[in-house]
Amino acid sequence: MSSGKTSSNTDVEGSENKEQRKQETPLWEIFIRGQHGLNHRHVGSLHAADAQMAINNARDVYTRRNEGVSIWAVKSTQIVASAPSDKEPLFDPANSKVYRHPTFFDIPEEVGHM
Amino acid sequence: MASKNTTVSGLFEFLLQMGDSCLILSHRNSQWCGHGPALEEDIAISNISLDLIGQTQLWLALAGEVEGAGRSADDLAYLRDAFDFCNLLLVERPNDDYGLTLVRQFLFDAWHLPMLKGLMDSTDKRIAEIAEKSVKEVAYHLERSSDLVIRLGDGSAESHRRMQTSLDELWSYTGEMLEYDDLDPLLISEGVVPDGVAIADAWNQHVTQVAKLATLKIPDSDFVRRGGKNGIHSEHLGFVLAQMQFLQRAYPGAVW
Numbered sequence: 504m505s506s507g508k509t510s511s512n513t514d515v516e517g518s519e520n521k522e523q524r525k526q527e528t529p530l531w532e533i534f535i536r537g538q539h540g541l542n543h544r545h546v547g548s549l550h551a552a553d554a555q556m557a558i559n560n561a562r563d564v565y566t567r568r569n570e571g572v573s574i575w576a577v578k579s580t581q582i583v584a585s586a587p588s589d590k591e592p593l594f595d596p597a598n599s600k601v602y603r604h605p606t607f608f609d610i611p612e613e614v615g616h617m
Numbered sequence: 618m619a620s621k622n623t624t625v626s627g628l629f630e631f632l633l634q635m636g637d638s639c640l641i642l643s644h645r646n647s648q649w650c651g652h653g654p655a656l657e658e659d660i661a662i663s664n665i666s667l668d669l670i671g672q673t674q675l676w677l678a679l680a681g682e683v684e685g686a687g688r689s690a691d692d693l694a695y696l697r698d699a700f701d702f703c704n705l706l707l708v709e710r711p712n713d714d715y716g717l718t719l720v721r722q723f724l725f726d727a728w729h730l731p732m733l734k735g736l737m738d739s740t741d742k743r744i745a746e747i748a749e750k751s752v753k754e755v756a757y758h759l760e761r762s763s764d765l766v767i768r769l770g771d772g773s774a775e776s777h778r779r780m781q782t783s784l785d786e787l788w789s790y791t792g793e794m795l796e797y798d799d800l801d802p803l804l805i806s807e808g809v810v811p812d813g814v815a816i817a818d819a820w821n822q823h824v825t826q827v828a829k830l831a832t833l834k835i836p837d838s839d840f841v842r843r844g845g846k847n848g849i850h851s852e853h854l855g856f857v858l859a860q861m862q863f864l865q866r867a868y869p870g871a872v873w
Binding site for chain 2: 528549550551552555556559560562563564567
């Protein structure tokens, strides 16, 4: 925002400040554990002012149909992601290496299904 | 079962007070569905509506059973006129802005939770069971509304102003919740309904504490608007019922 005068956030305290206003409700990534013994699974994201509000909002947005026994909330900015442009160097080398799959062992009958 | 001494009409009226307040507040909150200030709030307030409508079904079904005239929860919700509704005036207040909606919810929740906790010990098992079922939902309602009142009261200059204005506007409607004047005294002496003083104390304590954290000033007026529990309502209830009851009025007996 170059000029405070043209700010559209006139009802927000501090919006007249020339510095860009800090985002009040940053994005959080939400992970839900469906049952005991399972992993927390990413279910989506939401906005919240802080960690407690993120948990409360996650409860309302993602567990209304009895989906969970536990919630994790992580600030989206804390997630480190691989860059899509790095896809080839990261993943292609694993392409032609079938021997990395444990499919070349004869499994004894008595072991049964693995 | 309640003791034989308790008059049927006194118990019926109390059950209507519980059910109607849940019903009208549920309807008011549902008017935000699709219009909430943020997706998270929209879903949260709609969830609260659904919780309250579930509780309404339990209270009104029991009211119909107690009355013994064969009226169902739906009959009571959709086929009575405003003067037969016993909800608190507080819950029929228009939504106005989201700040007022939150303060209204907070003032109601702060009464609703201690009321239900008291009703869990009711000598009428049917009432105790409904209270037991509702109390967890309402504990979350109060946690959430208290949290938001604190955040917004102690937030920006504008959010503080809106919360304070809402509190000032709604204050005169809170006294009615805490009074038992209109209640059949037998309900209390027989332990069907909990002691009103304990509920008022719990309400005062919680509201004072949250207001302090929210940097909100409790209005010093003790003027109380009454009437809702006796069927004397503001004009707003008529509009709520017109919208809520339209389908059953236009197409009597229509079902899914």
